[in-house]
Amino acid sequence: MTLLSTRAANPDRAGSLAHRTRARRWTELLRTFPDLAEMRVLDLGGTPASWRAAPVRPAQVTVVNIDPGVAGDPEPDVQFLAADACQLPALLPGVEFDLVYSNSLLEHLGGHANRARLAEVVAASASHHWIQTPYRYFPVEPHWLFPGMQWLPFQVRVQISQRWPYGHIRPGGRAKAIRDVAEVELLSATEMRAYFPESDLWFERFAGLPKSLVARK
Template sequence: MQRIDATDSKTIRYKFRKKRFEKVENLIREALKVSDPVTVIDIGGRRDYWDYLSEDLREHVIITTVNFEDELEDYSQKSSDLKIVQVVGDGCDLSQFSDNQFDISHSNSVIEHVGSFANMAKFSSESRRVAKRYYMQTPNLWFPLEPHFGVPFLHWLPAPTRIRLINKYAVGYSEKVEPIEEAIDEIDHLSLINANLVKTFFPDGEIHRERFALMTKSLITIGPE
């Protein structure tokens, strides 16, 4: 799938992400009251995402990004004065890290890509285990625009229909996905979830609803509360 640029300050995507990032900074500022530097594990995170971090916080935060090995090159954009360490790992199995090793666990639009609901449960459990607090954001299943392709209602179609569509046509932001095996893998790792499932996976968190046109665009859960 083609990567969508969220760094252009003129786009609505940038404005939503910038506003959303205020919650991340609030968590960091709270953690700074008891720990300096604040350690953050960003599961499935990109280095350029942290360019949103305010200048006054940069020397007080150490960020560990965790990604699969074949993603490291794509996710290694320059990060100026940010303190970022890249680690190879799997968000569903963070056994290389100990319990509460980090102050904050962070993931932004990742849980919907890990595959089955069983994998989502593993991902959420590991996210909660390795840090004292967590921040997790994911697009809302019931928002009509599918955010990864930019096509209305696409995510509400049955999986076989979505596989056929992206294999046969260029859909939204994405070029045609070939061969069929790649299209199957794409859809297998793209399952949006609703607030009930977010609460199931993160039972000790508080859900915050990011709204657009009176509808919930994405779900953010912060915990434990």
């Protein structure tokens, strides 16, 4: 990882932008759900490791991620399910949760239909939720850490992805770059409100500018 990406994007590095952002987000999450330690949480798209490092551990967490490689070692209060979060209800019949949590998954689902399905899963799985996604109109694209990349033509974004070494997504060949660029679709506040019409929309800010969106209920 380059020096720039380490300083800016590594959430485990104290003082990094990602570390400060995560700390502020946790403060707001705990303000919204002060009884988090007593809740049964369904995490869509997360990792067990993120909950092991969390400042507050819920009573029970079920993590759903399509990548089985992030499972890690099993723990009594953190369960892992390798599955598609958009197809979840049939896989957890009769299981009840207090809170659905999702961090930076919504922009990776591959189009409106899948985002709508995820919103249905969220509504059906618990009475409360916290769904975060990067804001389309923040001036720096968060996956590549490239200014304004999300507003450029597709071909230009592919060329950037092939060469730009500073973000979470590593450079590679053209085929990889096409897949990476096609897979990321940042959302506007209008879209977020449409998917979660009964939620309060919180704008997470950096330097006064909205950086990400959180639909919470």
